Amino acid sequence: MKPRPRLWLGFTLLEGLFSMLLVLLILGALARTLSNSAKVRANRQNMDQAIEQLHIMNTIRADVMASLVVLEPSSGAEVSSLRLRMVDPKLPFLERIDTVNGSESPYDSSEQVEVRYVVRESSLIREVASANSEGERIALSRISDLRVSHQGQLLSLSLTFPYSRVEKTRTMKVEIR
Amino acid sequence: MKRVRGFLLVFALLLVVLVSLIVLGMLSLRKASNASSRGAVGAMQARSLARSGIADIWTKVSKDPFFPAGVGDRQVRLCYREQVDDAEGNLVGFYTVTVDRAYRLSHNVLRIESLGVAGETNQSARHRIYAELSIDGADFRFKVWQEGAPARL
Numbered sequence: 001m002k003p004r005p006r007l008w009l010g011f012t013l014l015e016g017l018f019s020m021l022l023v024l025l026i027l028g029a030l031a032r033t034l035s036n037s038a039k040v041r042a043n044r045q046n047m048d049q050a051i052e053q054l055h056i057m058n059t060i061r062a063d064v065m066a067s068l069v070v071l072e073p074s075s076g077a078e079v080s081s082l083r084l085r086m087v088d089p090k091l092p093f094l095e096r097i098d099t100v101n102g103s104e105s106p107y108d109s110s111e112q113v114e115v116r117y118v119v120r121e122s123s124l125i126r127e128v129a130s131a132n133s134e135g136e137r138i139a140l141s142r143i144s145d146l147r148v149s150h151q152g153q154l155l156s157l158s159l160t161f162p163y164s165r166v167e168k169t170r171t172m173k174v175e176i177r
Numbered sequence: 178m179k180r181v182r183g184f185l186l187v188f189a190l191l192l193v194v195l196v197s198l199i200v201l202g203m204l205s206l207r208k209a210s211n212a213s214s215r216g217a218v219g220a221m222q223a224r225s226l227a228r229s230g231i232a233d234i235w236t237k238v239s240k241d242p243f244f245p246a247g248v249g250d251r252q253v254r255l256c257y258r259e260q261v262d263d264a265e266g267n268l269v270g271f272y273t274v275t276v277d278r279a280y281r282l283s284h285n286v287l288r289i290e291s292l293g294v295a296g297e298t299n300q301s302a303r304h305r306i307y308a309e310l311s312i313d314g315a316d317f318r319f320k321v322w323q324e325g326a327p328a329r330l
Contacts, residue, residue, distance in 0.1 A: 015185070015186055016185050016186075018186070019185040019186045019188070019189035020185070020189075022189045022190075022192075022193060023188075023189050023192055026192055026193055026196045027196075029196070029200070030196050030199070030200065033200050033203060033204075034203075037203055037207060040207060040210075040211075041210075044210060044214050047214060047217070047218075048214070048217065051217045051218070051220075051221055054221060055221075058224065058324070059324070062306075062322050062323075062324045063322075065319055065322050066308075066319060066320065066321055066322030066323075068320060086321075087309075087320055087321045089307070089321050089322070089323035089326070090323075092329075093280075093286075093288060093309065093329075097280070097284060104284075105284075106280075106284055106286060106309070106320075107320055177318035177319065
């Protein structure tokens with residue numbers, strides 16, 4: 001009985017090895033890309049958080065620098081909110097010095113607003129209360145704690161940001177001019 | 178007749194195509210997120226540059242209440258621009274400071290606007306700060322400070 005002839009339509013061992021090499025190369029490149037991508041995502045997340053923190057601290061700093069009076073905390077005290085009195089920056093200068101509408105002083109008390117930073121329901125809220133216009137209330141960020149202390153001409157702020165794995169506390173000192 | 182068909186090379190080639198498509202898709206996603214991060218960093222740089230402009234004019238006026246020297250009272254508005262480079266000499270951006278001295282004598286106030294621009298192109302991030310500096314000798318300080326303000330001067 002004659003053996004049946006075999007019809008070889010497959011590949012040689014060399015071709016098989018080459019295919020395996022290609023697969024390994026591709027999987028290696030994919031693993032590397034995924035690993036880099038995860039690192040980039042983590043770094044970007046950290047950077048986004050840092051930018052958000054900087055933005056909030058810059059906003060508070062700008063308000064402190066523009067403030068005429070720090071209402072709260074009083075000198076020597078440490079509290080969990082910040083209250084400032086400042087000129088309403090939305091009022092145009094010419095309107096503020098117009099004697100028809102009031103005093104010639106551009107910093108008249110009727111042209112001032114009170115700005116307050118307070119933590120409510122784990123959010124940092126910036127409230128603006130004005131005698132002339134409707135107040136404003138903006139939630140700036142999720143925050144778990146705000147500590148403000150006032151020593152002489154220095155205002156120290158400590159903000160704690162709650163993130164999924166860790167809490168980050170940022171501190172800032174602003175000179176009251 | 179028994180037919181032995183090869184499949185590994187075909188499979189490998191298909192895998193190459195599939196993985197290439199996945200990687201290309203991921204790279205395009207990363208490109209978009211990188212652009213977004215660059216935008217956020219640019220905004221922070223522009224803000225810092227604008228603040229540098231305000232700090233610069235504050236220093237100049239605190240040293241010389243009649244800054245700029247040699248300019249008469251008739252010229253009420255002046256503007257200057259400074260370029261900011263990093264430690265390696267690479268361009269970070271620039272700030273443009275505009276000072277309105279119209280109320281210097283009547284109200285002891287200098288109105289200041291500082292525009293920070295990160296980078297050098299028209300598409301660069303920009304940030305504007307408007308401030309009023311009281312130049313009353315006993316009360317030399319900013320009394321109005323508005324970040325991200327529309328152009329006033």
